[in-house]
Amino acid sequence: MKSAVKAQTKSGKKEEKENESPKEWKLEPEHEFRFEVDFGTTVKLKLIEGTAEIFGTEIGIGPEYEFSGRKVAVFTWHGKSSVEYLANETPMVSYLNMHLALEQCREAARERGGPGPRVMIVGPEDVGKTSLTKILLSYALRQGRQPIFVDLDTNEASLHYQPSFRNLYVNKIDDDDDTPTFNQGTVTIPGALTATPINQILDVEEGFGSSATTLPSIGSSTTPIVYYYGYAEPGENVKLYKILTARLANTVNLRLDQDEDARTSGLIIDTSGLIDNNVGYEILQHCIQVFSANIIIVLGHERLYSDMARLYKDQSDIKVLKLSKSGGVVNRDKMFRRQSQMRKIQEYFYGTSKVGLQPFNASIDFHSLSIYRVGFGSLAPSSALPIGIDRKVSETQLVRVEPDETLRHSILALITTDSPEEPALLEANVSGFLYVSEIDNVKHKMTILSPCPGRLPKPYALIGGFKWMEA
Numbered sequence: 133m134k135s136a137v138k139a140q141t142k143s144g145k146k147e148e149k150e151n152e153s154p155k156e157w158k159l160e161p162e163h164e165f166r167f168e169v170d171f172g173t174t175v176k177l178k179l180i181e182g183t184a185e186i187f188g189t190e191i192g193i194g195p196e197y198e199f200s201g202r203k204v205a206v207f208t209w210h211g212k213s214s215v216e217y218l219a220n221e222t223p224m225v226s227y228l229n230m231h232l233a234l235e236q237c238r239e240a241a242r243e244r245g246g247p248g249p250r251v252m253i254v255g256p257e258d259v260g261k262t263s264l265t266k267i268l269l270s271y272a273l274r275q276g277r278q279p280i281f282v283d284l285d286t287n288e289a290s291l292h293y294q295p296s297f298r299n300l301y302v303n304k305i306d307d308d309d310d311t312p313t314f315n316q317g318t319v320t321i322p323g324a325l326t327a328t329p330i331n332q333i334l335d336v337e338e339g340f341g342s343s344a345t346t347l348p349s350i351g352s353s354t355t356p357i358v359y360y361y362g363y364a365e366p367g368e369n370v371k372l373y374k375i376l377t378a379r380l381a382n383t384v385n386l387r388l389d390q391d392e393d394a395r396t397s398g399l400i401i402d403t404s405g406l407i408d409n410n411v412g413y414e415i416l417q418h419c420i421q422v423f424s425a426n427i428i429i430v431l432g433h434e435r436l437y438s439d440m441a442r443l444y445k446d447q448s449d450i451k452v453l454k455l456s457k458s459g460g461v462v463n464r465d466k467m468f469r470r471q472s473q474m475r476k477i478q479e480y481f482y483g484t485s486k487v488g489l490q491p492f493n494a495s496i497d498f499h500s501l502s503i504y505r506v507g508f509g510s511l512a513p514s515s516a517l518p519i520g521i522d523r524k525v526s527e528t529q530l531v532r533v534e535p536d537e538t539l540r541h542s543i544l545a546l547i548t549t550d551s552p553e554e555p556a557l558l559e560a561n562v563s564g565f566l567y568v569s570e571i572d573n574v575k576h577k578m579t580i581l582s583p584c585p586g587r588l589p590k591p592y593a594l595i596g597g598f599k600w601m602e603a
């Protein structure tokens with residue numbers, strides 16, 4: 133069988149004119165067609181014949197897929213042709229073998245009724261951790277599994293749901309079983325720690341999500357779980373990051389107790405690229421422990437692999453494995469990362485080019501929303517902390533933020549708690565995000581952009597370090 137793809141570039145924000153004629157590529161078996169698309173440029177891609185996949189998700193023959201601000205690989209297992217400028221050295225066979233090994237663990241788990249593999253993917257920045265996560269999740273899904281995707285990379289918001297259904301504020305937390313829910317049909321933003329049961333095909337254009345029309349009901353076991361850390365880097369507030377990841381792990385375990393398919397399918401955990409052997413290792417070991425990860429895949433880093441293998445050599449229940457980085461993985465500079473973060477926030481409120489959303493502006497009184505920042509640490513040097521508060525305590529100290537000019541352009545995470553006390557506030561799950569567009573100090577009002585109209589569900593919000601400007 134022959135696989136052929138056609139790609140066409142479109143650029144120029146204003147005219148949106150198609151400025152390149154389509155090109156056609158034919159892929160040999162186990163070859164990859166790689167391309168990078170800048171922000172402001174769009175590449176349309178179409179599979180003409182054969183079979184192909186993008187980070188594990190199959191693309192169909194016929195439809196046009198659009199990419200902007202993305203770095204993409206189209207891979208085929210079956211193609212046949214002789215075009216030598218397509219990449220033929222890909223580690224996809226080793227990724228498939230990894231998947232097959234995980235499948236064996238899942239099958240054994242199903243027979244025993246026990247837990248499936250809890251896989252954590254670790255490595256430095258830009259080695260393809262998120263891409264491997266997508267591939268393993270997609271392959272598992274294609275075999276009828278329902279793994280939970282845990283995203284501990286606060287730099288990115290990989291979770292992307294086609295927001296065809298928006299009813300954020302009816303988000304409910306069932307106090308009895310302590311399983312917070314995050315409504316389907318939303319995207320999360322950078323700074324969030326999330327766990328999402330993957331039971332629908334991943335969206336090839338956006339990375340994660342679903343364009344399926346059948347969405348599970350609110351509060352079902354398939355809705356994502358979201359906590360707000362508020363910063364891009366786990367090292368920014370290590371104590372808070374550890375508290376929230378432990379909390380997320382606990383909630384995931386509760387979810388798994390109730391859902392046999394997810395339990396036997398296991399977890400795939402994507403991590404941040406922080407691997408320095410000081411706080412990076414401390415955080416990794418903490419995450420391995422709280423999620424009871426039993427398969428650690430080290431991607432593209434020999435030293436990290438040998439350190440991890442040494443650290444867990446006496447724990448026979450934990451396997452440390454290594455896989456190589458794909459030659460196609462692209463380094464993203466600070467600017468590109470920042471643009472990706474801003475785009476995710478934009479999409480949270482306004483949707484994507486395919487599924488647009490209409491957020492709502494509202495003017496609310498200062499006193500109708502209590503905003504808290506976690507930690508003095510990120511705000512002030514030790515010498516500037518209030519007397520009697522040391523930095524360790526201050527990292528998780530809740531500080532009430534009085535609205536003023538500095539709040540303008542901030543992102544707020546609305547949390548579902550009835551109590552303004554620690555730890556309820558600190559560890560509450562997120563029901564949605566708001567953007568503060570204006571502050572009126574005279575009238576004591578702020579203008580917020582909200583994904584849905586009406587009253588705020590709970591009057592508490594957390595603020596982190598993210599600022600955004602409406603384009």
Ligand SMILES: Nc1ncnc2c1ncn2[C@@H]1O[C@H](COP(=O)(O)OP(=O)(O)OP(=O)(O)O)[C@@H](O)[C@H]1O
Binds near residue numbers: 167
């Ligand atoms: N085989 C490939 N061909 C082309 N591009 C790729 C390939 N694999 C990954 N990429 C791209 O390279 C970039 C980095 O990959 P990815 O996000 O998977 O790395 P990461 O290790 O998760 O990075 P970080 O930890 O910094 O978030 C992404 O833009 C991704 O789309």
